[in-house]
Amino acid sequence: MxxxxxxxxxxxxxxxxxxxxxxxxxxxxxxxxxxxxxxxxxxxxxxxxxxxxxxxxxxxxxxxxxxxxxxxxxxxxxxxxxxxxxxxxxxxxxxxxxxxxxxxxxxxxxSQIGMVVKAGAAKPDISTVDAFKKTLLSAKSIAYSDSSSGTYLSTVLFQQLGVWEQIQSKSRKVRGPPSGEPVAAVVARGEAEIGFQQVSELMHVPGIDLVGPIPSELQSRVxxxxxxxxxxxxxxxxxxxxxxxxxxxxxxxxxxxxxxxxxxx
Missing domain, CATH: 3.40.190.10 (Periplasmic binding protein-like II)
Structure with a gap:
């Protein structure tokens, strides 16, 4: 400041x-x-x-x-x-x-939910709902938080998109601070190919690139x-x-x- x-x-x-x-x-x-x-x-x-x-x-x-x-x-x-x-x-x-x-x-x-990849990795297309679904299905591993954004994704959005059954086994819930860590830290270490959390919780973590927010029509309006x-x-x-x-x-x-x-x- x-x-x-x-x-x-x-x-x-x-x-x-x-x-x-x-x-x-x-x-x-x-x-x-x-x-x-x-x-x-x-x-x-x-x-x-x-x-x-x-x-x-x-x-x-x-x-x-x-x-x-x-x-x-x-x-x-x-x-x-x-x-x-x-x-x-x-x-x-x-x-x-x-x-x-x-x-x-x-x-x-x-706030908005955003997606990150490891720094230097290719940034998947998430600009539309269809592109976002394809990215989820093709990702090798997915990380999301144990708080509000991750709860919304895993219990509401992924099911509404009809992809939860296909991606559940490759998805990981990450415990956040104070005893845990941001989702972006898991992605930065290469333990997940893509990760989701509030943009405000992702943007300042080193070792990742912010792909951007998920499509506006899919946001939880937090x-x-x-x-x-x-x-x-x-x-x-x-x-x-x-x-x-x-x-x-x-x-x-x-x-x-x-x-x-x-x-x-």
Whole structure:
């Protein structure tokens, strides 16, 4: 992050935090966040802390899946959290279970599922639905994440395309951070010919080439959002964080992370 950009964020955020949390003393905000929005969050968090005086305590995990590190599993075990940031659809599921305050949900950014190959490898055609299906069928091995994008691909899209039975045996689900790794890392080592994940989670991994997003008509329309948890202890500070992450001042970092900011839409 350039110093000038950070200074502008800090200056603007200082006023935003004051307006959002007047009279609130410095507080600790516990955040659970999935990988898709983490790139943008990691750049914005220091500015928020510096301007507001609040401290962010961050835990990472998938937004869904059967991993014990998945955010729904953590909340289900009773781990305390103030703000949850992840796939908006997964947030809706938590709201139905009464684990988060659904009426506080705010969308931050839209994402797309993309495909990568090992650096220097030929880039298959995925520009149309038919070309995408042919690429899936001809690939020697396929990797996808254990979070929202991979769940959508393996349980919805691949079946809708009628290819799951043919590709299931050569497909691998990859456990993501914090104990795992991005799908792109598996592809970079040559352990999978092609890999799929949110573009924001693929674009900065070394050793791969981003082929591009899958066809627009096949996208899952993921929107990363933030919401207050039922276990929230510092509501004013938590609301200030959500307000900033959805503000125009956060747009530059969101765009840099490969996402489309929702502010102003």
């Amino acid at each position: 350039k110093a000038g950009s950070l200074a502008r964020w800090v200056s603007t955020l200082a006023l935003a935090a004051l307006l959002a949390a007047q009279g609130a003393s410095a507080a600790e905000v516990r955040v659970m966040i999935s990988a898709g929005f983490y790139g943008a969050y990691s750049e914005l968090a220091p500015a928020f802390e510096k301007a507001s005086g609040h401290k962010l305590v961050t835990t990472r995990g998938p937004s869904m899946g059967d991993s014990p590190e998945a955010i729904p599993a953590r909340i289900g075990r009773g781990e305390g959290v103030d703000v949850v940031i992840m796939d908006g659809k997964a947030i809706d599921d938590l709201a139905k279970k009464g684990q988060v305050q659904g009426d506080t949900k705010v969308a931050f950014a839209r 929107a990363f959002s933030g919401v207050l948890a039922n276990s929230v202890e510092n509501a004013d500070a938590s609301r200030a964080l959500i307000k900033f992450l959805s503000s125009p001042e956060a747009a530059a970092a969101i765009t840099k992370a490969g996402l489309a900011p929702m502010s102003g839409q």
